[in-house]
Amino acid sequence: MKICLVCSHGGHLSEILHLKEAFEGHETFFVTYDSVRTRQLEHRYLLRNIGTNPLLMASATLSILRILLKERPRLIVSTGSEIAIPAFYLAKLFRIKTIFIESWTRVDRPTGTGKIVYPVSDVFLVQWEQMLSKYGKKARYEGAIL
Amino acid sequence: MIFVTVGMHTKGFDRLLKEMDKIAGNLGEEVVMQIGHTSFRPQNAKWFDFTTEGGIKEWCKKARVVVTQPAMSILDAQEQGTPVIVVPRLKKYDEVINDHQLDFARELERADKVTAVYDVDKLEEALKKTDSSRVKLVKDKRLVNALKKYIELIESR
Numbered sequence: 572m573k574i575c576l577v578c579s580h581g582g583h584l585s586e587i588l589h590l591k592e593a594f595e596g597h598e599t600f601f602v603t604y605d606s607v608r609t610r611q612l613e614h615r616y617l618l619r620n621i622g623t624n625p626l627l628m629a630s631a632t633l634s635i636l637r638i639l640l641k642e643r644p645r646l647i648v649s650t651g652s653e654i655a656i657p658a659f660y661l662a663k664l665f666r667i668k669t670i671f672i673e674s675w676t677r678v679d680r681p682t683g684t685g686k687i688v689y690p691v692s693d694v695f696l697v698q699w700e701q702m703l704s705k706y707g708k709k710a711r712y713e714g715a716i717l
Numbered sequence: 718m719i720f721v722t723v724g725m726h727t728k729g730f731d732r733l734l735k736e737m738d739k740i741a742g743n744l745g746e747e748v749v750m751q752i753g754h755t756s757f758r759p760q761n762a763k764w765f766d767f768t769t770e771g772g773i774k775e776w777c778k779k780a781r782v783v784v785t786q787p788a789m790s791i792l793d794a795q796e797q798g799t800p801v802i803v804v805p806r807l808k809k810y811d812e813v814i815n816d817h818q819l820d821f822a823r824e825l826e827r828a829d830k831v832t833a834v835y836d837v838d839k840l841e842e843a844l845k846k847t848d849s850s851r852v853k854l855v856k857d858k859r860l861v862n863a864l865k866k867y868i869e870l871i872e873s874r
Contacts, residue, residue, distance in 0.1 A: 572872045581725030585789035589856070593864035606725065607767050622727060646871055648864075668871045670864070676788050678820040694867050698860070699824075714859025717792065717830070 573598045575644040575667075577635075577658045578651065579620070580604040586650040586675060589716045594648075602638055602658065621653050632657035639665060650674060651684045659688040670694040673702060675716045681705050719844065720780035720799075721750040721762075722773065722790050728812055729755030730786065733804050736837040737784060738762055740844065749776060781849045784840070787822040791831055798851035801831045802843055 574597050578584045584603060603609050605617035616638050621627045635657050647662045648670045649655035655671065662669045671692040673685045679701040689695055689706055697703060698715035721737050723730040734750060734757050741748035741761035748762035751773065758764070768776075773793055777783055783794035787803040794801045805822045806812035819835075826833040834843045 572868070574868070579725075582789035585792065589789075589792060590861055590864060593861045593868065597868065608770050611769055611771075620727075646868065670867055672860075672864075676821045677817050678824050680815060680817045680820065693871070696860070696863070711863075713863030714857050716860060717854070717857055 572646060573600075573642065573644040575600060575602060575639070575642065575647045575658070577602045577647055577649040577655050579654055580606045580609045582676065583650045583652055583674065584609065586672065586716060587648070590650075590672070600642060600644075602635060602654065604654065618654065623653075628653070628657065632661070636661055639667065646670065648672070649688070651682055653684050655684050656687050659691050663691040668693045671696070673697045675699075677702065679705060718747045718749060718780050719744075719782055719784060720776045720794075721748065721784045722776070722793075723751060723753045723755060723786060724788060724790055725753060725767070726786075726806070726813070727754055728806075729753070729757065730806060730812055731755055731757045732810055732812065732837055733784070733786075733840075734759060736840055740841045743841065744844070746781075749780075751776070782844065782847050784844070787818045787825055787831070787833070791825070792854065795830075795852055795854040798853070800847055800849060800852050802834055802840070802847060803831045804834050804837060804840065 576587050578587050580603050601612050601615040604620045618631050621631050646668045650672045659669050669692050671688050675698040678699045695710050697710050697712050700712050734755050738759040738761050750762050750764040752764050777794045777799050778797040780799050783799050784802045786806050791801045803822050805818035808816050822833040825831045834840050
């Protein structure tokens with residue numbers, strides 16, 4: 572199965588890399604931000620860091636739209652951050668399944684991205700039990716990276 | 718050698734780097750810093766802004782101790798067997814959008830996974846006291862296994 576891994580280029584990428592064993596046996600590609608670090612990833616699309624810039628969010632949305640149409644993944648997995656927002660809403664439109672994993676560094680304060688993608692995520696995982704009460708019934712705690 | 722790393726965060730971490738630079742001037746030990754988007758330029762330490770995955774791991778491996786924010790960088794260090802001191806970025810200094818790093822540092826400290834320093838004035842003492850024997854990282858497989866299960870379920874539909 573083809574899986575699209577969406578994340579920003581720092582700690583969120585580290586989280587996905589620590590979970591990479593889960594994707595073994597599947598074809599994967601990254602959609603992440605451009606940096607000296609991510610240029611070394613295989614099978615990747617590199618976008619400009621969106622941050623809080625609405626114009627960059629719009630341009631990233633168009634780029635992700637093109638990538639999804641070209642690659643046609645069955646599943647998108649993300650550990651955040653904001654780059655997941657356009658990816659998850661486009662996934663909803665194209666009926667691509669989604670798994671969001673809230674950051675391990677968030678004990679009981681949801682991320683802005685987590686709150687925004689929660690309604691459209693098929694699977695929504697948190698890494699601390701204390702976080703469960705901050706989200707709805709869909710959220711699950713299934714352990715953490717460490 | 719002490720390696721200091723502050724990651725990709727778009728905000729700098731001047732408070733930590735200034736203190737570490739001061740400490741570097743007092744200690745008879747080499748200090749190397751990955752400064753990211755911090756505007757302060759260390760005088761007493763070797764520094765660079767960003768490097769590759771391999772670059773970070775190499776510095777972590779060589780270090781006696783790694784000083785970092787409570788974030789994923791702690792695993793980069795611990796995977797190389799290097800003990801970690803964390804200093805949380807704080808909202809009151811505009812180093813981060815909220816105090817989630819403070820919560821995370823407290824949890825890691827409670828689980829005895831890192832040494833946490835909440836006030837940079839205590840950092841030099843913590844560096845002197847830190848046990849530099851190598852650490853062993855034990856990863857939790859539950860999350861990986863759960864993900865595999867969800868992926869299988871999606872594939873079978």
